[in-house]
Amino acid sequence: MTTLRLLIKNELRSKTRHRERSGSTSMPKKWITIYGALALVIVAGIATYLGIQGETKFKEIWYFNWGMLFWATARAGKSVQKEWDNETAGWWLSLPYSRGTLLTAKFFVNLIRWVKTSAVIYIALFIFILYVMALEGKGSEIFDVLVKGGQWYVLFISLSPFAIGVGILNWVIRKSMFRPMFPLLWILSLIVINILAWLFLTASLTGGEMLGIIAVSWIVTLGVVRLATHILDQHAVL
Amino acid sequence: MDVVVRCQDVKKTFGTRTALQDITVKIPSHQVVGILGPNGSGKSSLFRLILGLNQPDSGEISVLGRKPGWNNNHQIAYLPDRARWYGDHTVEGAFQWGMDLLPGFDASKANELADWMEIDKKMRVDGMSKGQEARLMLIMCLARNVPLIVLDEPFTGIDTPSRERIIDALIDRVTEREQTILISTHEIYEAEGLFDSVFFMNEGRVELSGPAEELRAKHGSMVELVGKMSHGGRGR
Numbered sequence: 001m002t003t004l005r006l007l008i009k010n011e012l013r014s015k016t017r018h019r020e021r022s023g024s025t026s027m028p029k030k031w032i033t034i035y036g037a038l039a040l041v042i043v044a045g046i047a048t049y050l051g052i053q054g055e056t057k058f059k060e061i062w063y064f065n066w067g068m069l070f071w072a073t074a075r076a077g078k079s080v081q082k083e084w085d086n087e088t089a090g091w092w093l094s095l096p097y098s099r100g101t102l103l104t105a106k107f108f109v110n111l112i113r114w115v116k117t118s119a120v121i122y123i124a125l126f127i128f129i130l131y132v133m134a135l136e137g138k139g140s141e142i143f144d145v146l147v148k149g150g151q152w153y154v155l156f157i158s159l160s161p162f163a164i165g166v167g168i169l170n171w172v173i174r175k176s177m178f179r180p181m182f183p184l185l186w187i188l189s190l191i192v193i194n195i196l197a198w199l200f201l202t203a204s205l206t207g208g209e210m211l212g213i214i215a216v217s218w219i220v221t222l223g224v225v226r227l228a229t230h231i232l233d234q235h236a237v238l
Numbered sequence: 239m240d241v242v243v244r245c246q247d248v249k250k251t252f253g254t255r256t257a258l259q260d261i262t263v264k265i266p267s268h269q270v271v272g273i274l275g276p277n278g279s280g281k282s283s284l285f286r287l288i289l290g291l292n293q294p295d296s297g298e299i300s301v302l303g304r305k306p307g308w309n310n311n312h313q314i315a316y317l318p319d320r321a322r323w324y325g326d327h328t329v330e331g332a333f334q335w336g337m338d339l340l341p342g343f344d345a346s347k348a349n350e351l352a353d354w355m356e357i358d359k360k361m362r363v364d365g366m367s368k369g370q371e372a373r374l375m376l377i378m379c380l381a382r383n384v385p386l387i388v389l390d391e392p393f394t395g396i397d398t399p400s401r402e403r404i405i406d407a408l409i410d411r412v413t414e415r416e417q418t419i420l421i422s423t424h425e426i427y428e429a430e431g432l433f434d435s436v437f438f439m440n441e442g443r444v445e446l447s448g449p450a451e452e453l454r455a456k457h458g459s460m461v462e463l464v465g466k467m468s469h470g471g472r473g474r
Binding site for chain 2: 006007010013086087089090094096097098099234236237238
């Protein structure tokens with residue numbers, strides 16, 4: 001197995017996000033279940049309300065997924081930050097593999113996890129829409145909505161490599177001599193993602209234009225990961 | 239004398255703080271070398287340069303005849319200062335991680351050491367005491383067949399029984415004399431007998447160095463010598 005695959009395998013196996021500090025307490029499972037059930041009741045209530053009202057704009061329900069790109073950025077950053085928070089950065093950075101390989105492994109693990117999370121959210125959202133449509137008596141439109149949602153997901157998953165790359169770069173900068181630049185870069189990153197959202201949501205882009213933007217975002221992602229690699233190699237603070 | 243680490247006028251600063259000031263040293267190979275000195279004297283900074291985790295501002299450094307960096311680290315086992323192990327690993331999981339990612343990691347040696355250090359192999363790291371976790375981290379280093387082992391404060395915050403176990407493991411390793419072991423520590427009293435050579439660091443400089451026996455004959459015990467050095471004396 002290649003080094004990259006081994007790093008990805010071990011990173012995927014690791015479930016710990018942030019290690020418990022001594023003296024801290026984790027939420028008991030019973031309460032997690034109670035809060036989960038409460039959230040489910042609230043969502044079901046909202047769905048029932050929407051279904052009774054009968055004026056749901058189903059296309060716009062899918063749009064909320066844009067917000068998930070910010071989540072992807074934050075999660076990617078946290079995957080780097082946890083090495084410092086969990087005091088494993090010394091082990092991670094002294095591995096006999098290039099910084100590029102280490103960060104590429106983090107990048108792919110984030111992407112794999114992100115696609116999985118997106119699939120779960122897509123299914124949950126589809127069930128939500130299905131319920132509302134059934135209440136509104138619009139069962140015949142289900143297939144159209146499912147396809148539209150699928151297209152929407154392909155679009156935003158195509159842009160998630162950029163969001164993940166930006167997240168990794170931001171947190172590498174935070175752990176480097178360039179830390180003062182972090183807030184500025186973070187705000188800039190959020191603005192760029194907002195501009196992307198604005199382009200896809202409001203501008204009437206052709207299929208070719210969308211593909212062009214996605215291709216450019218992938219090229220920029222390569223540059224972003226390379227920059228993060230250079231900073232981690234030359235300017236990281238341990 | 240074979241040299242494992244060679245530094246020539248190495249300087250390292252972090253912002254306005256100077257960590258290392260024009261260090262020039264030759265660390266001999268196939269020995270246990272103590273890097274001693276008070277907090278902030280530059281011991282960890284020197285180790286990080288040896289591993290290529292940080293780059294010197296000026297000067298030259300070579301480790302096992304090569305420039306430090308990730309592509310030299312397959313030859314080095316490193317226990318970082320203030321490190322923790324991955325909380326969701328079991329001991330067996332940690333050994334699997336070692337086999338996957340650490341060149342020269344010998345799983346059978348690791349199992350032997352775990353038995354000897356009384357570590358339950360099914361135990362999860364986040365359920366371990368600090369001493370048990372420290373022993374596991376030391377095993378991850380000692381079970382590697384590499385020419386250089388770098389241990390940065392391996393005894394910090396560890397209870398006496400665990401410390402004794404660790405020192406016993408090191409003595410056992412030392413008798414095999416296959417490797418060079420660099421150890422920085424404050425626990426000089428217990429670890430003193432381990433060292434063949436010693437480098438005393440203070441304020442980013444190497445103040446004194448030499449074979450441990452010679453230094454003891456000239457200055458008394460290492461504990462006394464560190465005491466003098468920490469209070470500004472040069473001991474020369």
